[in-house]
Amino acid sequence: MVTIEILYKDFGVLADAKDKAGQHEKEYLSILSATKGGPGEKRLASQFITRFFKYFPNHAGTAINAMFDLCEDDDPMTRKQAIKDLPTLCKTAPDQVSKIASALTQLMGTDDATENSLIQSSFISLFKFDSKGALEGIFGQILGDDETVREKAIKFLGAKIRTLPEDTFDSHSEELLINMCKKVLQDVTKDEFIAIMEILKCQKSMTTVQGRQQLVDIVTEQAELDQPFEATDPDCVDRLTQCIKHAVPLFSKNVHSKAFVGYICDHVLPHLEELASPEEGVNGKLEMLKLLAEISEFAGDLENLEQRLQNLYDCLISYMPLPPAEESEDETHSGEPKLEFSAVECLMYTFHQLCRKLPTFLSGEENAERLKDFKIRLQYFARGVQVYIKHLRMALQGKTGTELKEEENKIKVAALKITSNINTMIKDLFHSPPSFKSIITLSWKPLVKPVEKSATSTPTLAGQKRTPITFESNGAGGKKHHKEERSLYHPPSGKFSEKAGTFTPPQGGRGRFNRRGNFRGRGRGQRW
DSSP states (O other): OOOHHHHHHHHHHHHHHGGGGGGOHHHHHHHHHGGGSOHHHHHHHHHHHHHSGGGOGGGHHHHHHHHHHHHTOSSHHHHHHHHHHGGGGGGTOGGGHHHHHHHHHHHTTOOOHHHHHHHHHHHHHHHHHHHHHHHHHHHHHHTSSOHHHHHHHHHHHHHHGGGSOTTSSOHHHHHHHHHHHHHHTTSOBHHHHHHHHHHHHTSGGGGSHHHHHHHHHHHHHHHTTTSOOOTTOHHHHHHHHHHHHHHGGGOOSSSOOHHHHHHIIIIIGGGGGGOOOSSTTOOHHHHHHHHHHHHHTTOOSOTTHHHHHHHHHHHHHTTSOOOOSSOOTTOOSTTSOOEEHHHHHHHHHHHHHHHTTOGGGGOSGGGHHHHHHHHHHHHHHHHHHHHHHHHHHHHHTTOOHHHHTSHHHHHHHHHHHHHHHHHHHHHHHTSSSOOOOOOOOOTTSOOOOOOOOOTTSOOOOTTSOOOOOOOBTTSSSSOBOOGGGSOOOOOOOEEOOTTTTOOOOOOOOOOBOOTTSOOOOTTSSSOO
Protein backbone atom coordinates (compact mmCIF):
# COMPACT_ATOMS: atom_id res chain seq x y z
CA MET A 1 0.00 0.00 0.00
CA VAL A 2 1.38 3.39 -0.98
CA THR A 3 1.58 5.66 2.06
CA ILE A 4 1.82 9.44 2.31
CA GLU A 5 5.55 9.12 3.01
CA ILE A 6 6.08 7.07 -0.16
CA LEU A 7 4.05 9.59 -2.15
CA TYR A 8 6.25 12.45 -1.02
CA LYS A 9 9.36 10.39 -1.86
CA ASP A 10 8.01 9.67 -5.38
CA PHE A 11 7.16 13.33 -5.78
CA GLY A 12 10.70 14.33 -4.80
CA VAL A 13 12.23 12.03 -7.42
CA LEU A 14 10.01 13.41 -10.20
CA ALA A 15 10.40 17.02 -9.14
CA ASP A 16 14.20 16.75 -8.96
CA ALA A 17 14.31 15.17 -12.42
CA LYS A 18 12.58 18.25 -13.89
CA ASP A 19 12.31 17.85 -17.68
CA LYS A 20 13.60 14.28 -17.41
CA ALA A 21 10.78 13.22 -15.10
CA GLY A 22 9.45 10.95 -17.86
CA GLN A 23 12.36 8.63 -17.22
CA HIS A 24 10.98 7.71 -13.81
CA GLU A 25 7.91 5.72 -14.82
CA LYS A 26 8.03 3.56 -11.68
CA GLU A 27 7.44 6.56 -9.38
CA TYR A 28 4.54 7.84 -11.49
CA LEU A 29 2.84 4.44 -11.51
CA SER A 30 3.29 4.38 -7.73
CA ILE A 31 1.42 7.70 -7.51
CA LEU A 32 -1.36 6.36 -9.74
CA SER A 33 -1.79 3.34 -7.47
CA ALA A 34 -2.26 5.67 -4.47
CA THR A 35 -5.75 6.48 -5.79
CA LYS A 36 -6.76 3.17 -4.16
CA GLY A 37 -5.49 4.26 -0.76
CA GLY A 38 -7.00 6.30 2.05
CA PRO A 39 -8.47 9.84 1.81
CA GLY A 40 -5.13 11.54 2.52
CA GLU A 41 -3.28 9.48 -0.09
CA LYS A 42 -6.00 10.09 -2.66
CA ARG A 43 -5.92 13.87 -2.26
CA LEU A 44 -2.12 13.93 -2.63
CA ALA A 45 -2.30 11.56 -5.60
CA SER A 46 -4.74 13.91 -7.34
CA GLN A 47 -2.31 16.81 -7.09
CA PHE A 48 0.74 14.78 -8.12
CA ILE A 49 -0.96 13.00 -11.04
CA THR A 50 -1.91 16.29 -12.68
CA ARG A 51 1.46 17.86 -11.84
CA PHE A 52 3.46 15.28 -13.83
CA PHE A 53 0.78 14.21 -16.34
CA LYS A 54 2.54 15.77 -19.33
CA TYR A 55 5.66 13.64 -18.89
CA PHE A 56 3.82 10.31 -19.25
CA PRO A 57 1.68 10.39 -22.42
CA ASN A 58 1.66 6.60 -22.54
CA HIS A 59 -0.25 6.54 -19.26
CA ALA A 60 -2.64 9.42 -20.13
CA GLY A 61 -5.72 7.19 -20.31
CA THR A 62 -4.94 5.50 -16.99
CA ALA A 63 -4.30 8.88 -15.31
CA ILE A 64 -7.56 10.42 -16.59
CA ASN A 65 -9.61 7.42 -15.49
CA ALA A 66 -7.95 7.52 -12.08
CA MET A 67 -8.91 11.20 -11.76
CA PHE A 68 -12.50 10.40 -12.78
CA ASP A 69 -12.63 7.78 -10.02
CA LEU A 70 -11.44 10.37 -7.49
CA CYS A 71 -14.14 12.82 -8.70
CA GLU A 72 -16.72 10.19 -7.70
CA ASP A 73 -15.09 9.16 -4.43
CA ASP A 74 -17.20 8.71 -1.31
CA ASP A 75 -15.13 11.26 0.58
CA PRO A 76 -16.34 14.81 -0.26
CA MET A 77 -12.92 16.39 0.34
CA THR A 78 -11.33 13.94 -2.10
CA ARG A 79 -13.97 14.71 -4.72
CA LYS A 80 -13.46 18.44 -4.36
CA GLN A 81 -9.66 18.13 -4.67
CA ALA A 82 -9.97 16.02 -7.83
CA ILE A 83 -12.56 18.33 -9.38
CA LYS A 84 -10.27 21.28 -8.75
CA ASP A 85 -7.23 19.49 -10.26
CA LEU A 86 -8.95 17.88 -13.25
CA PRO A 87 -8.79 20.85 -15.72
CA THR A 88 -4.99 20.99 -15.21
CA LEU A 89 -4.70 17.90 -17.42
CA CYS A 90 -5.88 19.96 -20.38
CA LYS A 91 -2.92 22.32 -20.28
CA THR A 92 -0.84 19.74 -22.09
CA ALA A 93 -3.65 17.57 -23.49
CA PRO A 94 -6.25 19.88 -25.07
CA ASP A 95 -7.55 16.89 -27.02
CA GLN A 96 -8.98 15.62 -23.71
CA VAL A 97 -11.14 18.72 -23.10
CA SER A 98 -14.32 17.21 -24.55
CA LYS A 99 -13.97 14.05 -22.45
CA ILE A 100 -13.25 15.98 -19.27
CA ALA A 101 -16.09 18.44 -19.98
CA SER A 102 -18.46 15.51 -20.33
CA ALA A 103 -17.31 14.15 -16.96
CA LEU A 104 -17.68 17.51 -15.21
CA THR A 105 -21.15 17.92 -16.68
CA GLN A 106 -22.21 14.57 -15.22
CA LEU A 107 -20.97 15.75 -11.83
CA MET A 108 -23.33 18.74 -11.98
CA GLY A 109 -26.05 16.47 -10.64
CA THR A 110 -24.68 16.92 -7.11
CA ASP A 111 -26.74 18.67 -4.44
CA ASP A 112 -23.65 19.98 -2.63
CA ALA A 113 -23.50 23.74 -3.31
CA THR A 114 -19.76 24.04 -2.61
CA GLU A 115 -18.95 21.08 -4.81
CA ASN A 116 -21.17 22.41 -7.58
CA SER A 117 -19.41 25.77 -7.42
CA LEU A 118 -16.04 23.99 -7.86
CA ILE A 119 -17.43 22.02 -10.81
CA GLN A 120 -18.55 25.21 -12.51
CA SER A 121 -15.21 26.95 -11.89
CA SER A 122 -13.34 23.97 -13.32
CA PHE A 123 -15.63 23.89 -16.34
CA ILE A 124 -15.05 27.57 -17.06
CA SER A 125 -11.31 26.80 -17.06
CA LEU A 126 -11.93 24.31 -19.88
CA PHE A 127 -13.28 27.09 -22.11
CA LYS A 128 -9.84 28.72 -21.93
CA PHE A 129 -8.14 25.58 -23.26
CA ASP A 130 -10.62 24.60 -25.98
CA SER A 131 -14.05 26.22 -26.11
CA LYS A 132 -15.24 23.98 -28.92
CA GLY A 133 -14.26 20.81 -27.07
CA ALA A 134 -15.91 22.08 -23.85
CA LEU A 135 -19.15 22.74 -25.73
CA GLU A 136 -19.08 19.29 -27.32
CA GLY A 137 -18.68 17.72 -23.89
CA ILE A 138 -21.48 19.59 -22.15
CA PHE A 139 -23.98 19.30 -24.99
CA GLY A 140 -23.26 15.59 -25.28
CA GLN A 141 -24.70 15.28 -21.76
CA ILE A 142 -27.51 17.80 -22.28
CA LEU A 143 -28.76 15.75 -25.22
CA GLY A 144 -28.46 12.58 -23.13
CA ASP A 145 -31.01 10.84 -20.92
CA ASP A 146 -30.17 12.15 -17.44
CA GLU A 147 -32.81 14.80 -16.77
CA THR A 148 -31.17 16.14 -13.61
CA VAL A 149 -27.84 16.67 -15.38
CA ARG A 150 -29.58 18.19 -18.39
CA GLU A 151 -31.49 20.69 -16.30
CA LYS A 152 -28.46 21.82 -14.29
CA ALA A 153 -26.17 21.96 -17.33
CA ILE A 154 -28.56 24.22 -19.25
CA LYS A 155 -28.99 26.40 -16.19
CA PHE A 156 -25.20 26.62 -15.84
CA LEU A 157 -24.74 27.66 -19.47
CA GLY A 158 -27.54 30.20 -19.26
CA ALA A 159 -26.00 31.82 -16.18
CA LYS A 160 -22.29 31.65 -17.01
CA ILE A 161 -21.84 31.87 -20.75
CA ARG A 162 -22.55 35.60 -20.90
CA THR A 163 -19.91 36.26 -18.24
CA LEU A 164 -17.10 34.73 -20.27
CA PRO A 165 -14.55 37.02 -21.97
CA GLU A 166 -15.60 38.17 -25.44
CA ASP A 167 -12.81 36.23 -27.15
CA THR A 168 -13.77 32.90 -25.55
CA PHE A 169 -15.63 31.68 -28.62
CA ASP A 170 -14.26 31.93 -32.13
CA SER A 171 -16.58 31.70 -35.13
CA HIS A 172 -16.38 27.87 -35.21
CA SER A 173 -17.22 27.52 -31.52
CA GLU A 174 -20.11 29.95 -31.80
CA GLU A 175 -21.49 28.12 -34.82
CA LEU A 176 -21.33 24.86 -32.87
CA LEU A 177 -23.06 26.47 -29.88
CA ILE A 178 -25.92 27.78 -32.04
CA ASN A 179 -26.41 24.45 -33.82
CA MET A 180 -26.40 22.56 -30.51
CA CYS A 181 -28.93 24.98 -29.02
CA LYS A 182 -31.20 24.36 -32.00
CA LYS A 183 -31.04 20.63 -31.32
CA VAL A 184 -31.92 21.16 -27.67
CA LEU A 185 -34.87 23.37 -28.65
CA GLN A 186 -36.50 20.45 -30.43
CA ASP A 187 -37.70 19.24 -27.03
CA VAL A 188 -37.50 21.66 -24.09
CA THR A 189 -39.31 22.68 -20.95
CA LYS A 190 -40.41 26.27 -20.47
CA ASP A 191 -37.42 27.08 -18.23
CA GLU A 192 -35.04 25.40 -20.66
CA PHE A 193 -36.47 27.37 -23.58
CA ILE A 194 -35.93 30.65 -21.70
CA ALA A 195 -32.34 29.69 -20.80
CA ILE A 196 -31.44 28.59 -24.34
CA MET A 197 -32.86 31.80 -25.82
CA GLU A 198 -30.77 33.87 -23.42
CA ILE A 199 -27.68 31.91 -24.47
CA LEU A 200 -28.38 32.55 -28.14
CA LYS A 201 -29.15 36.24 -27.71
CA CYS A 202 -25.73 37.00 -26.21
CA GLN A 203 -23.77 35.57 -29.15
CA LYS A 204 -21.95 38.03 -31.41
CA SER A 205 -23.45 36.72 -34.64
CA MET A 206 -26.95 37.22 -33.23
CA THR A 207 -26.54 40.99 -32.85
CA THR A 208 -26.68 41.57 -36.62
CA VAL A 209 -29.89 41.93 -38.62
CA GLN A 210 -29.35 38.45 -40.06
CA GLY A 211 -28.72 37.07 -36.58
CA ARG A 212 -31.84 38.63 -35.11
CA GLN A 213 -33.87 37.29 -38.03
CA GLN A 214 -32.42 33.84 -37.33
CA LEU A 215 -33.51 34.14 -33.69
CA VAL A 216 -37.00 35.20 -34.75
CA ASP A 217 -37.17 32.18 -37.06
CA ILE A 218 -36.18 29.94 -34.13
CA VAL A 219 -38.84 31.44 -31.87
CA THR A 220 -41.45 31.25 -34.65
CA GLU A 221 -40.72 27.56 -35.07
CA GLN A 222 -41.09 27.02 -31.32
CA ALA A 223 -44.41 28.89 -31.33
CA GLU A 224 -45.76 26.40 -33.90
CA LEU A 225 -47.87 28.95 -35.71
CA ASP A 226 -48.85 26.27 -38.21
CA GLN A 227 -50.77 24.45 -35.48
CA PRO A 228 -54.35 25.19 -34.31
CA PHE A 229 -54.69 27.61 -31.41
CA GLU A 230 -56.60 26.33 -28.39
CA ALA A 231 -57.77 29.45 -26.55
CA THR A 232 -59.00 27.47 -23.54
CA ASP A 233 -55.72 25.56 -23.10
CA PRO A 234 -53.39 27.39 -20.65
CA ASP A 235 -50.37 25.52 -22.04
CA CYS A 236 -51.12 26.67 -25.58
CA VAL A 237 -51.64 30.28 -24.45
CA ASP A 238 -48.47 30.19 -22.34
CA ARG A 239 -46.39 28.85 -25.22
CA LEU A 240 -47.49 31.66 -27.53
CA THR A 241 -47.00 34.44 -24.97
CA GLN A 242 -43.56 33.18 -23.94
CA CYS A 243 -42.41 32.95 -27.55
CA ILE A 244 -43.64 36.47 -28.33
CA LYS A 245 -41.95 37.87 -25.22
CA HIS A 246 -38.61 36.51 -26.38
CA ALA A 247 -39.18 37.83 -29.89
CA VAL A 248 -40.24 41.36 -28.85
CA PRO A 249 -36.68 42.77 -28.42
CA LEU A 250 -35.68 41.31 -31.80
CA PHE A 251 -38.26 43.05 -33.97
CA SER A 252 -37.37 46.16 -35.94
CA LYS A 253 -37.99 47.82 -39.29
CA ASN A 254 -35.79 45.13 -40.82
CA VAL A 255 -36.93 42.14 -38.74
CA HIS A 256 -40.68 41.86 -38.98
CA SER A 257 -43.29 40.54 -36.59
CA LYS A 258 -45.91 39.82 -39.24
CA ALA A 259 -46.05 36.06 -38.55
CA PHE A 260 -47.09 36.67 -34.93
CA VAL A 261 -49.34 39.66 -35.65
CA GLY A 262 -51.14 37.74 -38.38
CA TYR A 263 -51.56 34.67 -36.17
CA ILE A 264 -53.03 36.66 -33.29
CA CYS A 265 -55.44 38.51 -35.60
CA ASP A 266 -56.52 35.24 -37.25
CA HIS A 267 -56.70 32.84 -34.33
CA VAL A 268 -56.56 34.67 -31.00
CA LEU A 269 -58.70 37.82 -31.30
CA PRO A 270 -61.83 35.96 -32.51
CA HIS A 271 -61.63 33.86 -29.32
CA LEU A 272 -60.25 36.49 -26.95
CA GLU A 273 -63.04 36.14 -24.39
CA GLU A 274 -62.32 32.41 -24.12
CA LEU A 275 -58.59 32.96 -23.58
CA ALA A 276 -57.24 30.99 -20.63
CA SER A 277 -54.77 32.49 -18.19
CA PRO A 278 -51.44 30.64 -18.13
CA GLU A 279 -51.47 30.67 -14.33
CA GLU A 280 -53.49 31.96 -11.42
CA GLY A 281 -53.17 35.70 -10.87
CA VAL A 282 -52.15 36.44 -14.47
CA ASN A 283 -54.55 38.31 -16.76
CA GLY A 284 -53.83 36.28 -19.88
CA LYS A 285 -56.14 38.33 -22.07
CA LEU A 286 -54.56 41.69 -21.24
CA GLU A 287 -51.07 40.20 -21.42
CA MET A 288 -51.75 38.98 -24.96
CA LEU A 289 -53.17 42.35 -26.02
CA LYS A 290 -50.11 44.16 -24.65
CA LEU A 291 -47.81 41.88 -26.60
CA LEU A 292 -49.83 42.41 -29.76
CA ALA A 293 -49.62 46.18 -29.32
CA GLU A 294 -45.84 46.01 -28.79
CA ILE A 295 -45.15 44.02 -31.94
CA SER A 296 -47.72 45.72 -34.21
CA GLU A 297 -45.32 48.54 -35.12
CA PHE A 298 -43.06 46.11 -36.98
CA ALA A 299 -45.67 44.01 -38.80
CA GLY A 300 -44.25 44.92 -42.22
CA ASP A 301 -46.28 43.97 -45.30
CA LEU A 302 -49.03 41.98 -43.64
CA GLU A 303 -50.91 39.59 -45.88
CA ASN A 304 -54.72 39.44 -45.82
CA LEU A 305 -54.60 42.84 -44.17
CA GLU A 306 -58.25 43.76 -44.72
CA GLN A 307 -59.57 40.57 -43.09
CA ARG A 308 -57.12 40.87 -40.22
CA LEU A 309 -58.07 44.51 -39.72
CA GLN A 310 -61.71 43.44 -39.64
CA ASN A 311 -60.97 40.92 -36.86
CA LEU A 312 -59.06 43.58 -34.96
CA TYR A 313 -61.82 46.16 -35.51
CA ASP A 314 -64.52 43.75 -34.33
CA CYS A 315 -62.51 43.07 -31.18
CA LEU A 316 -61.91 46.78 -30.57
CA ILE A 317 -65.54 47.87 -30.87
CA SER A 318 -66.59 45.07 -28.53
CA TYR A 319 -64.85 47.17 -25.86
CA MET A 320 -66.31 50.44 -27.13
CA PRO A 321 -70.05 50.49 -26.42
CA LEU A 322 -72.62 52.61 -28.17
CA PRO A 323 -74.07 55.38 -26.00
CA PRO A 324 -77.28 54.59 -24.09
CA ALA A 325 -80.47 55.36 -26.00
CA GLU A 326 -81.30 58.15 -23.56
CA GLU A 327 -78.89 60.04 -21.34
CA SER A 328 -79.96 62.27 -18.49
CA GLU A 329 -78.45 63.83 -15.42
CA ASP A 330 -80.55 61.59 -13.21
CA GLU A 331 -79.42 58.41 -14.91
CA THR A 332 -77.98 55.90 -12.48
CA HIS A 333 -74.62 54.32 -13.03
CA SER A 334 -75.80 50.79 -12.37
CA GLY A 335 -76.81 50.13 -15.96
CA GLU A 336 -73.85 51.81 -17.59
CA PRO A 337 -71.21 49.70 -19.34
CA LYS A 338 -67.78 49.33 -17.84
CA LEU A 339 -64.98 50.74 -19.94
CA GLU A 340 -61.88 48.56 -20.00
CA PHE A 341 -59.32 51.24 -20.71
CA SER A 342 -56.24 49.00 -20.57
CA ALA A 343 -57.60 46.64 -23.21
CA VAL A 344 -58.82 49.52 -25.36
CA GLU A 345 -55.40 51.19 -25.29
CA CYS A 346 -53.78 48.00 -26.61
CA LEU A 347 -56.38 47.31 -29.29
CA MET A 348 -56.68 50.93 -30.41
CA TYR A 349 -52.89 51.26 -30.63
CA THR A 350 -52.67 48.09 -32.75
CA PHE A 351 -55.53 49.30 -34.94
CA HIS A 352 -53.83 52.71 -35.23
CA GLN A 353 -50.62 50.98 -36.40
CA LEU A 354 -52.17 48.57 -38.88
CA CYS A 355 -54.88 50.79 -40.31
CA ARG A 356 -52.28 53.30 -41.51
CA LYS A 357 -51.20 50.53 -43.90
CA LEU A 358 -54.75 50.38 -45.29
CA PRO A 359 -56.44 53.75 -44.59
CA THR A 360 -59.28 52.89 -46.99
CA PHE A 361 -60.60 50.53 -44.30
CA LEU A 362 -62.29 53.59 -42.73
CA SER A 363 -63.00 55.60 -45.86
CA GLY A 364 -65.01 55.40 -49.04
CA GLU A 365 -68.74 55.07 -49.61
CA GLU A 366 -68.72 51.32 -49.04
CA ASN A 367 -67.39 51.90 -45.49
CA ALA A 368 -69.58 54.91 -44.64
CA GLU A 369 -71.83 52.99 -42.23
CA ARG A 370 -68.84 51.43 -40.49
CA LEU A 371 -67.20 54.83 -40.05
CA LYS A 372 -70.41 56.40 -38.79
CA ASP A 373 -70.88 53.68 -36.18
CA PHE A 374 -67.21 53.87 -35.20
CA LYS A 375 -67.30 57.63 -34.68
CA ILE A 376 -70.38 57.37 -32.47
CA ARG A 377 -68.52 54.86 -30.31
CA LEU A 378 -65.39 57.02 -30.33
CA GLN A 379 -67.36 60.08 -29.28
CA TYR A 380 -69.04 58.29 -26.41
CA PHE A 381 -65.80 56.71 -25.24
CA ALA A 382 -63.92 60.00 -25.52
CA ARG A 383 -66.38 61.79 -23.26
CA GLY A 384 -65.75 59.21 -20.55
CA VAL A 385 -62.00 59.34 -21.10
CA GLN A 386 -61.88 63.13 -20.78
CA VAL A 387 -63.80 63.11 -17.51
CA TYR A 388 -61.46 60.46 -16.11
CA ILE A 389 -58.42 62.44 -17.21
CA LYS A 390 -59.79 65.50 -15.43
CA HIS A 391 -60.44 63.58 -12.22
CA LEU A 392 -57.05 61.85 -12.34
CA ARG A 393 -55.18 65.12 -12.84
CA MET A 394 -57.06 66.70 -9.96
CA ALA A 395 -56.25 63.71 -7.75
CA LEU A 396 -52.54 63.87 -8.63
CA GLN A 397 -52.18 67.63 -8.58
CA GLY A 398 -49.70 68.84 -5.97
CA LYS A 399 -48.48 65.35 -5.06
CA THR A 400 -44.83 65.13 -4.04
CA GLY A 401 -42.41 62.60 -5.54
CA THR A 402 -42.68 60.45 -2.42
CA GLU A 403 -46.47 60.51 -2.51
CA LEU A 404 -46.49 59.53 -6.19
CA LYS A 405 -44.60 56.35 -5.26
CA GLU A 406 -47.49 55.19 -3.09
CA GLU A 407 -49.32 52.25 -4.66
CA GLU A 408 -52.65 54.08 -5.01
CA ASN A 409 -51.04 57.05 -6.76
CA LYS A 410 -48.91 54.81 -8.97
CA ILE A 411 -52.11 53.23 -10.27
CA LYS A 412 -53.54 56.69 -10.93
CA VAL A 413 -50.41 57.76 -12.81
CA ALA A 414 -50.62 54.60 -14.93
CA ALA A 415 -54.31 55.23 -15.53
CA LEU A 416 -53.55 58.79 -16.65
CA LYS A 417 -51.04 57.48 -19.19
CA ILE A 418 -53.59 55.00 -20.53
CA THR A 419 -56.42 57.51 -20.88
CA SER A 420 -54.12 60.17 -22.36
CA ASN A 421 -52.97 57.70 -25.01
CA ILE A 422 -56.56 56.76 -25.86
CA ASN A 423 -57.48 60.44 -26.01
CA THR A 424 -54.69 61.15 -28.50
CA MET A 425 -55.60 58.23 -30.75
CA ILE A 426 -59.28 59.13 -30.72
CA LYS A 427 -58.35 62.60 -31.97
CA ASP A 428 -56.56 60.99 -34.90
CA LEU A 429 -59.35 58.56 -35.67
CA PHE A 430 -61.99 61.28 -35.51
CA HIS A 431 -60.38 63.27 -38.30
CA SER A 432 -62.09 63.23 -41.67
CA PRO A 433 -60.62 61.13 -43.15
CA PRO A 434 -59.09 59.35 -40.12
CA SER A 435 -55.45 60.20 -39.47
CA PHE A 436 -52.68 57.99 -38.12
CA LYS A 437 -49.92 60.53 -37.55
CA SER A 438 -49.67 60.69 -33.76
CA ILE A 439 -46.71 58.95 -32.12
CA ILE A 440 -47.78 57.06 -28.99
CA THR A 441 -45.68 55.59 -26.22
CA LEU A 442 -47.58 52.68 -24.72
CA SER A 443 -48.44 53.32 -21.08
CA TRP A 444 -46.30 50.47 -19.68
CA LYS A 445 -43.25 51.37 -21.77
CA PRO A 446 -40.61 53.90 -20.65
CA LEU A 447 -41.12 57.34 -22.16
CA VAL A 448 -38.73 58.02 -25.04
CA LYS A 449 -37.46 61.57 -25.42
CA PRO A 450 -39.25 62.92 -28.51
CA VAL A 451 -37.37 64.21 -31.52
CA GLU A 452 -37.46 68.00 -31.77
CA LYS A 453 -40.37 69.19 -33.89
CA SER A 454 -41.22 72.43 -35.58
CA ALA A 455 -43.08 75.15 -33.73
CA THR A 456 -46.28 74.35 -35.61
CA SER A 457 -46.38 70.67 -34.72
CA THR A 458 -48.88 69.35 -32.19
CA PRO A 459 -47.51 67.57 -29.09
CA THR A 460 -49.01 64.14 -28.68
CA LEU A 461 -47.03 62.41 -25.94
CA ALA A 462 -48.99 61.02 -23.03
CA GLY A 463 -49.08 63.26 -19.99
CA GLN A 464 -48.94 66.57 -21.85
CA LYS A 465 -51.69 69.13 -21.37
CA ARG A 466 -54.36 68.92 -24.07
CA THR A 467 -57.34 70.95 -25.07
CA PRO A 468 -60.72 69.19 -24.85
CA ILE A 469 -61.94 67.32 -27.89
CA THR A 470 -65.11 68.64 -29.48
CA PHE A 471 -67.14 66.33 -31.67
CA GLU A 472 -69.99 66.63 -34.08
CA SER A 473 -73.30 65.62 -32.58
CA ASN A 474 -73.83 62.52 -34.67
CA GLY A 475 -70.23 61.73 -35.50
CA ALA A 476 -70.66 62.54 -39.16
CA GLY A 477 -72.09 66.01 -39.50
CA GLY A 478 -74.22 68.71 -37.86
CA LYS A 479 -73.44 71.64 -35.62
CA LYS A 480 -70.88 71.43 -32.86
CA HIS A 481 -72.28 71.95 -29.37
CA HIS A 482 -70.99 74.97 -27.51
CA LYS A 483 -69.44 74.09 -24.17
CA GLU A 484 -72.10 75.96 -22.13
CA GLU A 485 -74.93 74.13 -23.91
CA ARG A 486 -73.84 70.69 -22.75
CA SER A 487 -75.64 68.97 -19.94
CA LEU A 488 -73.60 67.60 -17.05
CA TYR A 489 -72.06 64.32 -18.18
CA HIS A 490 -71.96 61.23 -15.97
CA PRO A 491 -69.23 58.97 -17.35
CA PRO A 492 -69.70 55.22 -17.42
CA SER A 493 -67.68 53.41 -14.81
CA GLY A 494 -64.28 52.28 -16.02
CA LYS A 495 -61.44 50.08 -14.97
CA PHE A 496 -57.74 49.84 -15.47
CA SER A 497 -55.24 47.04 -15.14
CA GLU A 498 -54.03 46.93 -11.53
CA LYS A 499 -50.52 46.66 -12.94
CA ALA A 500 -50.92 48.89 -15.94
CA GLY A 501 -47.23 49.61 -16.27
CA THR A 502 -45.86 46.09 -16.56
CA PHE A 503 -46.68 42.47 -17.18
CA THR A 504 -44.97 39.65 -15.28
CA PRO A 505 -43.62 36.56 -17.16
CA PRO A 506 -45.38 33.53 -15.75
CA GLN A 507 -43.22 31.41 -13.58
CA GLY A 508 -43.22 27.70 -13.13
CA GLY A 509 -44.37 25.01 -15.46
CA ARG A 510 -42.12 22.12 -16.26
CA GLY A 511 -43.70 20.50 -19.30
CA ARG A 512 -41.78 20.23 -22.54
CA PHE A 513 -42.05 21.80 -25.92
CA ASN A 514 -42.59 19.15 -28.52
CA ARG A 515 -42.13 20.02 -32.18
CA ARG A 516 -45.50 18.59 -33.10
CA GLY A 517 -47.63 20.75 -30.85
CA ASN A 518 -47.73 18.92 -27.53
CA PHE A 519 -45.79 19.53 -24.35
CA ARG A 520 -44.76 16.31 -22.76
CA GLY A 521 -43.67 16.16 -19.17
CA ARG A 522 -40.92 13.52 -19.54
CA GLY A 523 -41.72 12.61 -15.95
CA ARG A 524 -40.76 16.05 -14.66
CA GLY A 525 -43.97 17.79 -13.71
CA GLN A 526 -46.95 19.47 -15.27
CA ARG A 527 -47.26 20.05 -19.00
CA TRP A 528 -46.58 23.57 -20.16
